[in-house]
Amino acid sequence: QKEVEQDPGPLSVPEGAIVSLNCTYSNSAFQYFMWYRQYSRKGPELLMYTYSSGNKEDGRFTAQVDKSSKYISLFIRDSQPSDSATYLCAMSARGVWGGYQKVTFGTGTKLQVIP
Amino acid sequence: GAGVSQTPSNKVTEKGKYVELRCDPISGHTALYWYRQSLGQGPEFLIYFQGTGAADDSGLPNDRFFAVRPEGSVSTLKIQRTERGDSAVYLCASSSSGAGTQYFGPGTRLTVL
Numbered sequence: 001q002k003e004v005e006q007d008p009g010p011l012s013v014p015e016g017a018i019v020s021l022n023c024t025y026s027n028s029a030f031q032y033f034m035w036y037r038q039y040s041r042k043g044p045e046l047l048m049y050t051y052s053s054g055n056k057e058d059g060r061f062t063a064q065v066d067k068s069s070k071y072i073s074l075f076i077r078d079s080q081p082s083d084s085a086t087y088l089c090a091m092s093a094r095g096v097w098g099g100y101q102k103v104t105f106g107t108g109t110k111l112q113v114i115p
Numbered sequence: 116g117a118g119v120s121q122t123p124s125n126k127v128t129e130k131g132k133y134v135e136l137r138c139d140p141i142s143g144h145t146a147l148y149w150y151r152q153s154l155g156q157g158p159e160f161l162i163y164f165q166g167t168g169a170a171d172d173s174g175l176p177n178d179r180f181f182a183v184r185p186e187g188s189v190s191t192l193k194i195q196r197t198e199r200g201d202s203a204v205y206l207c208a209s210s211s212s213g214a215g216t217q218y219f220g221p222g223t224r225l226t227v228l
Contacts, residue, residue: 045219
């Protein structure tokens with residue numbers, strides 16, 4: 001079983017819809033949670049990060065972490081065609097160097113927003 | 116300012132050959148990371164450099180893979196005796212410190228025939 005599970009999709013929604021993406025994980029040492037967006041043939045781009053349980057909002061994006069359930073979510077409001085990409089959840093535990101260097105990614109969910 | 120750059124963007128080689136993949140991190144970034152992304156999968160951690168030294172190489176799959184960062188800037192990932200299973204996109208990332216946000220390059224797409 002993988003440490004991080006993510007439904008690969010694809011997920012297809014109409015423009016303006018609310019999108020919900022989520023991941024589950026098994027490693028209770030994970031403390032740093034991230035969402036990356038990856039366009040085709042590009043490197044991942046960090047969207048949001050959080051260090052603890054709870055919600056974090058940034059514009060149309062909201063990240064939620066529930067450490068008791070080992071479940072994280074990303075919500076996209078008023079989705080746009082430009083949001084069409086693969087969304088990767090990622091997480092890491094504190095390493096021996098004191099940071100969160102070794103990042104474990106989910107498989108990614110491919111999102112298509114239809115105009 | 117320039118982001119992380121990787122060369123070549125594409126590399127096609129034959130089984131058994133040796134390849135080198137290069138990463139130029141963002142100027143001033145002390146931490147550098149290599150990941151491998153197979154088709155339909157998320158990136159998989161390979162190795163992390165802090166300065167010139169490999170602080171964590173636990174993700175390297177076997178001894179055919181080796182990476183260096185001799186001057187604490189540019190890094191080279193070296194793969195000996197390539198196998199078809201090595202075909203993937205090799206991503207490089209850098210951060211201003213070991214705890215900072217990782218910024219990814221576009222990757223090198225390696226195809227082993």
